[in-house]
Amino acid sequence: MTKKPFTPPCGAGCAATQMELFAAPTAAPAAPPTVFDWGAHDFVVVGDSGGKDSGALVHEVCTQADKAGQLHKVRILHCDLGRTAKGHLVEWPGALDVARAHAEQYGVPFAVRHGQRWPSLWDRILDHGKWPGHFARYCTSDTKTVTGRDFADEVGAELRLGRPYRAGYAMGMRAEESTARAKRPVVERHRMSGKGTLRVVTTWLPIHQLTTAQVWQIHRDNGIAHHEAYDLGMRRLSCRACPLAHTDDLVRSAQLNPELFAEYAEAEEEMGHQFKESISLRAIIERARS
């Protein structure tokens, strides 16, 4: 990547479920705030998958933090989704490196963590016996949500505050992606639990209003690293085989990742559960070959 000095100008796949990171707010404010209050938080965790929205997200958070003199509070987290039984990475090879490059560009600490119970999303899926779906987003909650919460606890413990920590959790969700996402508040205070809680967390969607074109413009304007899969025709950089992805993206991914898709197709057969409601992995692979 082209490394560019951090010059602050202006103020992400499966992020929706990460909203569940913290329990529902105890009282909904009459007018939800849209501006993140840096002074009210001890640190901010930024979830970076290595995708394009993550690049814009890191830029936006670090730009705002730098302007507010709060860059020292930012931590970038990449959730490692592990490998399949045959050793294939579940996510795109190089996604971790792109996420690390984002952190390096803006000079903020970078961490990689995987779930304690499920070191690999593959293991989690096989244990579940069914593929994730729109109404079964256990994949995100078990490999990203819990990991993000544990990481926030880790940072909170390191700070030795002697009180519940107050953290921001920034995600790259954008309104343009779906009606449901458009309805999400930009800033929302959550608490993990009631009395005796260890943490008070604010979920924050800093690039909620950005269009895809604006996301890419931010990359170009600031020399931000992006994954080569986009140059090869992918529109999203989620798991290489995500049942929630558009079929066209899956077909392209199957062309780029034939061995991984072959392993997924074997699992589909053994599981007896179709990968995607509208199409099987076998059919995706056939389309990829045609």
Ligand code: SF4
């Ligand atoms: S399978 Fe899809 S929804 Fe689940 S974690 Fe991977 S990219 Fe996100």
